[in-house]
Amino acid sequence: MEKERETLQAWKERVGQELDRVMAFWLEHSHDREHGGFFTCLGRDGRVYDDLKYVWLQGRQVWMYCRLYRKLERFHRPELLDAAKAGGEFLLRHARVAPPEKKCAFVLTRDGRPVKVQRSIFSECFYTMAMNELWRVTAEARYQSEAVDMMDQIVHWVREDPSGLGRPQLPGAVASESMAVPMMLLCLVEQLGEEDEELAGRYAQLGHWCARRILQHVQRDGQAVLENVSEDGEELSGCLGRHQNPGHALEAGWFLLRHSSRSGDAKLRAHVIDTFLLLPFRSGWDADHGGLFYFQDADGLCPTQLEWAMKLWWPHSEAMIAFLMGYSESGDPALLRLFYQVAEYTFRQFRDPEYGEWFGYLNREGKVALTIKGGPFKGCFHVPRCLAMCEEMLSALLSRLA
Amino acid sequence: MEKERETLQAWKERVGQELDRVMAFWLEHSHDREHGGFFTCLGRDGRVYDDLKYVWLQGRQVWMYCRLYRKLERFHRPELLDAAKAGGEFLLRHARVAPPEKKCAFVLTRDGRPVKVQRSIFSECFYTMAMNELWRVTAEARYQSEAVDMMDQIVHWVREDPSGLGRPQLPGAVASESMAVPMMLLCLVEQLGEEDEELAGRYAQLGHWCARRILQHVQRDGQAVLENVSEDGEELSGCLGRHQNPGHALEAGWFLLRHSSRSGDAKLRAHVIDTFLLLPFRSGWDADHGGLFYFQDADGLCPTQLEWAMKLWWPHSEAMIAFLMGYSESGDPALLRLFYQVAEYTFRQFRDPEYGEWFGYLNREGKVALTIKGGPFKGCFHVPRCLAMCEEMLSALLSRLA
Numbered sequence: 027m028e029k030e031r032e033t034l035q036a037w038k039e040r041v042g043q044e045l046d047r048v049m050a051f052w053l054e055h056s057h058d059r060e061h062g063g064f065f066t067c068l069g070r071d072g073r074v075y076d077d078l079k080y081v082w083l084q085g086r087q088v089w090m091y092c093r094l095y096r097k098l099e100r101f102h103r104p105e106l107l108d109a110a111k112a113g114g115e116f117l118l119r120h121a122r123v124a125p126p127e128k129k130c131a132f133v134l135t136r137d138g139r140p141v142k143v144q145r146s147i148f149s150e151c152f153y154t155m156a157m158n159e160l161w162r163v164t165a166e167a168r169y170q171s172e173a174v175d176m177m178d179q180i181v182h183w184v185r186e187d188p189s190g191l192g193r194p195q196l197p198g199a200v201a202s203e204s205m206a207v208p209m210m211l212l213c214l215v216e217q218l219g220e221e222d223e224e225l226a227g228r229y230a231q232l233g234h235w236c237a238r239r240i241l242q243h244v245q246r247d248g249q250a251v252l253e254n255v256s257e258d259g260e261e262l263s264g265c266l267g268r269h270q271n272p273g274h275a276l277e278a279g280w281f282l283l284r285h286s287s288r289s290g291d292a293k294l295r296a297h298v299i300d301t302f303l304l305l306p307f308r309s310g311w312d313a314d315h316g317g318l319f320y321f322q323d324a325d326g327l328c329p330t331q332l333e334w335a336m337k338l339w340w341p342h343s344e345a346m347i348a349f350l351m352g353y354s355e356s357g358d359p360a361l362l363r364l365f366y367q368v369a370e371y372t373f374r375q376f377r378d379p380e381y382g383e384w385f386g387y388l389n390r391e392g393k394v395a396l397t398i399k400g401g402p403f404k405g406c407f408h409v410p411r412c413l414a415m416c417e418e419m420l421s422a423l424l425s426r427l428a
Numbered sequence: 429m430e431k432e433r434e435t436l437q438a439w440k441e442r443v444g445q446e447l448d449r450v451m452a453f454w455l456e457h458s459h460d461r462e463h464g465g466f467f468t469c470l471g472r473d474g475r476v477y478d479d480l481k482y483v484w485l486q487g488r489q490v491w492m493y494c495r496l497y498r499k500l501e502r503f504h505r506p507e508l509l510d511a512a513k514a515g516g517e518f519l520l521r522h523a524r525v526a527p528p529e530k531k532c533a534f535v536l537t538r539d540g541r542p543v544k545v546q547r548s549i550f551s552e553c554f555y556t557m558a559m560n561e562l563w564r565v566t567a568e569a570r571y572q573s574e575a576v577d578m579m580d581q582i583v584h585w586v587r588e589d590p591s592g593l594g595r596p597q598l599p600g601a602v603a604s605e606s607m608a609v610p611m612m613l614l615c616l617v618e619q620l621g622e623e624d625e626e627l628a629g630r631y632a633q634l635g636h637w638c639a640r641r642i643l644q645h646v647q648r649d650g651q652a653v654l655e656n657v658s659e660d661g662e663e664l665s666g667c668l669g670r671h672q673n674p675g676h677a678l679e680a681g682w683f684l685l686r687h688s689s690r691s692g693d694a695k696l697r698a699h700v701i702d703t704f705l706l707l708p709f710r711s712g713w714d715a716d717h718g719g720l721f722y723f724q725d726a727d728g729l730c731p732t733q734l735e736w737a738m739k740l741w742w743p744h745s746e747a748m749i750a751f752l753m754g755y756s757e758s759g760d761p762a763l764l765r766l767f768y769q770v771a772e773y774t775f776r777q778f779r780d781p782e783y784g785e786w787f788g789y790l791n792r793e794g795k796v797a798l799t800i801k802g803g804p805f806k807g808c809f810h811v812p813r814c815l816a817m818c819e820e821m822l823s824a825l826l827s828r829l830a
Contacts, residue, residue: 067667067732075729076666123598131598139600196525196533198541264478265469327477330469330803332735332789387734389791401732 083405085152272310273341343412485807487554674712675743745814
């Protein structure tokens, strides 16, 4: 017991210190003081190597700053709030491609002109998360009305009519569901419903719908989580149908654990631990070199993605959250051991003790393959979200022991 | 001299035998006898792991079969001609998304229903190459009329009005030119103009325009070939502007060598050898592990593409062609030494002595990262084109020595 307390305490300190170092990196290098918003294409030492602004990452960084400002005393600092507001205003001014239409760009120039638009919902989802958090820290109603209006639009695209996304309807394209869509929506349901009875009520059914849709991705008699299934929950043929992403399944796992905890559904919790935590870890952990594979094929064939065997930072951040949350909620010591195993690997391989922040992309053997700290898909999000959530969960576990 | 003859002779035999083995792989595993066309998603042993049909690869395989049938006595066999015709008919029936419009799909279901459309010209270019070769081996005019009509459409998209490609015009998107576009067009100019005085005449000015546009990608006082430049030939800012692909520059190199040879332009030939052969090799060859990097950044920064340091089969096939052609045309023994260096690496690392065909994707250290022999971007094209061209050039060199 004392041993357990000591180990938890040591990890809490390690995680907290790492969060401080990581945030110091973004605070020092990523702020665009001229236009607002954030540079996210940052080299190993933080130098800006491209000034394009990816809307996913703009929204996520605003969200992260507000969340830390709101939840952790030591981050309740004006520099975080001011940067978050400047990022939010940048998004309000520039993210939408053709206002009053709600479609947002995927990437903008430094001064906010749209460069590319994706025919998916994700820019809009991170925009919504940013606006809702901004409202929570500033109490300015315009942010919340932006968030709720965008949420309505996203739900309309997903559940009623996707034509506004601009995807062509082709006769050979199967109607498939990517697990990312109900996951993302479930995340928004939790975001908007936090301590907000009215919105929590409004989105309660949507939350259950999302959970059901995510659970449909468990296939093959519960032996595989597949990234893409048909809209009525059947396995699809070919590579698309067999595609797996262990880190994504683990992320879905902790989203579902939160959902089961809100719903008080212990049966769901047990099912989620088995199929979204233990199963992806068993199949996705590289027995030879450690770390989670990025992609796999459910039949054990070779994936066609060139990066399938690489080790990326975010599946490991998500795995840390998932196992610590699984342990916190179930008390199963096997899950705590898995948290330690993943966290040891992650801290050893991804941290950069010299310049701060984590490397994002290792080869299969664990060697740094890309030295960048930020890029088109890596910003101020997965690492600090993981560290802040783990710090909070470790604190709670220690309080329970005391 | 005798030593040189022996080495050339040994490589001619090695290359010829390898071509036979490679073609045997595709002939055995890739034919769809039910619908026509080709399976290209083939595992290490040739097993079909997905039955989607990628239009680039359908067109390329038709082209390759016809070309071998036409040029090499030992491939003048009905099984190649029949498969090429079945592939051509499959393309005629299914490649265009909404006939009579000319836009082709990027990928089709096994039975020919469109799954995805790219907003670029490349499906249409490989369709054109296939149709022109089919006409050359069958003398059926309908194939040639298809090829010429599609060529007119492609030239219209590139030089007059790209709106039919469906790309949105966004205020932040810089008008940039990918080197692939004039390269591909130059390749079509050569294809259609081969022993065809009328078409060679019709496209002569276009050929010069393509060569000029490719040459605009030489930047920084001749010290770097950049994949993307502005339409008036200036370097672009950011990652897009600094992006380099050494194998692609080498491929452009041999396209330009052919162009300079057709135009009898010895000054151009010398410039091309310096800037499109020697320069990309110097910067792109991995001094630590051998092989050509896939992508680089002209400032030596870390590229953002996860696969940047991987070794792919096609840059090495293109390098073999480029150096052997450079040597054949200039007689510079340094280029022959580079051919041997690249060919030794390529045969050692990419060949699969067990099942035939080449692996496509190695990690930086040269270990096989993906065991597939074909996939969405690898079919029956770069390897046999390289082997057939090298066999032909080695024969010609040996005849000259005799």
